Amino acid sequence: MLDDTAIEEARRQAQICNACRYCEGYCSVFPALHAQRVMADGDIVQLANLCHNCQNCFDACQYTAPHEFDLNLPGILAEVRQESWEETAFPAALGRSFHRNGTLIAMAAVVAMAALFALLRALPGGGEGFYAMLSHGAMVAIFLPAFVFPLVALGVGLKRYWSRVGGERIRLGHLRAAFASAAQMRNLAGGHGKGCNFEDGDRFSQGRRVMHQLVMYGFLLCFAATTAGTILHYVFDMPAPYALFSLPKLLGLSGGILLCIGTLGMMRLKLRSRPDLQFPPVRRGEFGFILLLFIVSASGLALYAGGGTTALGALLALHLGAVLAFFLLTPYSKMAHGFYRFAALVRDAQRR
């Protein structure tokens, strides 16, 4: 069950904001907050998932400690948000373990990599390129469930979230509004287009928005590469390996590069950020997860480069292991935030 003290504290702070309203222009949390005089638990959870931790409202607040009102909206909303992900995760026990534990994430990744190593040795190859190491059939047998299970788990989680925040029937307009906002990461512009106060006290910067965009679009490109490969394989009967100027390679290569830069950039920003304006217990887990995403992209790029060499087997195990761990951990790690955030944007579109 959710620990209500965080929600209670968030409600106390939100009520102060509702009497103040100075931060109204920064993000969609405030207009949503001002719309209600009495905030139910579900409303607070929804506010928490609308917040993207830009921290602008912290530096602007005349009531932060040492003031006795002790406002720290980014911090308390991060805690409520985190708890809402863990509470709705399916199964919930996994949510709590991985979010809060970078070591566990690393262990999961190592186990997945070792398993891939063992499989590569045990199973016969069947084709060209990396299919010579692991046949297409074996890959599908491993990765299809590893892809479908997290999606199902996320689906259950989001459904729980939706009832928690009292969501209504979703219409096309709501989705359209949410997509438009997410695609531009509009809220990350900080209301005035100068970005977030994140890595350097009260200085506004676009750093976080840019790095986030790189990660999101890098990830989507990699995903598109896999999809393109799958279509080529099944529809056009053109199995891998592909030439450099093929759709899967071009998408994968550019996506991998964006993802590499983006994850490194995110780690750099996060290192400089103020932990108490986030939820400190998950800091290591978050770093662990970004690092995993970096390994996914870097090992993928290394595969392109080292494809013909004797290192292929090791690289393949590394990459596929990282991808496997990444997929399986998605519902229980920071990766989930993208899905919850999208749900929150849809819910917000219903409020308007």
Place this chain on the structure above:
Amino acid sequence: MPEKQDRYDVVVVGGGNAALCAAMTAAETGAKVLILEAAPEPYRGGNSRHTRNFRCMHEGPLSVLIDRYGEDEYFDDLIKVTGGRTDEALARMVIRETEACLPWMQDHGVHFQPSLSGTLSLARTNAFFMGGGKALVNAYYRTAEALGVDVLYDAPVTHLAVADGRVNRVEYIHGGQQHNLAPKAVVVASGGFQADIDWLAEAWGPPARNFLIRGTPYNRGTVLRDLIDQGADTVGDPTQCHAVAIDGRAPKYDGGIVTRLDCVPFSIVVNRDGDRFHDEGEDVWPKRYAIWGRLVAAQPDQVGYVIIDSKSLPLFMPSVYPPIEAGSLAELARKMGLPAGKLQTTVAAFNAACGDTVGFQPTELDGVATNGLTPPKSNWARPIDTPPYYGYSLRTGVTFTYLGLRVDERAQCSDAAGPISNLWAAGETMAGSILGQGYLAGFGMAIGTVFGRIAGREAANHVG
């Protein structure tokens, strides 16, 4: 012995809006500037960190401001609240200058946002700071530091030594020690004296000890008193301060905007003894806001109690503390420490005097009044009869004091012998030169910005 005396051309006393505007302006002309701010860094920015908007003249749409707000209309609005106690020439100069200030503020890092929800009536006249006054102050400190301005926090100025028509020495305390500086020019922008409760009590009498101070605890008027003692010209009534009625549970200092209560028009207000003492429905609330500060100050223990019922709860902006709630008036009285029988009698008498309430209209003077009741309630008079009942305590919250340094149109200070050649003042500490009573929302930041820039420019010119 003065130390480091050659380092700084201009010393600015204070770290709020007026001080920062002066410091940035002086630094932009090449002067080496030091800000001495009494507060520690987290509390920097004085009352300016509590503000939300800037009243701005504009001939056409400007930034977030819609339509037009001309000089004469602005001046008329001012005269209405000051009852004529206004220096017309200085006031008009400030008003005219505001139009150029807004883009200047943006250039120096301030972001504006459309009028906040609940304040639509100000959308044409007042430009709201995105994030409020603290965001403005943060932006100014960043800009000032980029311009080479040095800032010392925790550095209250204790004495400006004036002799032969100039300031020869600035004394301040920092790190537990007294330090001296001898800059070429000094700008005083250290606000009013409202945080010095003893001084308030001297001016207002003992009731002032029960007042709450809405803003910073650091505006204690130390430099103002020091200059008065040395014969500097002052202006404004020392017994006057701007005070409003705020939530009685607010902290002694620094409660800021969230402690305001807008529910009086929909309530009855009683004193400690359970008696009503003024017409709660006299006028729309913003106009009565300041009056109730004084009314409450005149009651025993300087406290009032607002009583409403559940019908009225959704009609006003929520405040920082939830109201005290009870199922009956007797229970509410007990929870609020009021005589229960008396409260019930007062409410019964009020309810009996309420007439037809079908015309009730919360957003305008609706004429729904009591009959034969003293004091009457002339608008929004609806019986208080639908539990749960809610109560708030009310206390007097002081915004600022009016007594200040007299300046001319170049922000220069003077004494009996004439101008003090290297001393300028800006902001609340000289606002009495412009308005002697009353207050117009957004005019404090207007005075501070306009005079801060003038003082900075004049100080830098003097330095050459």
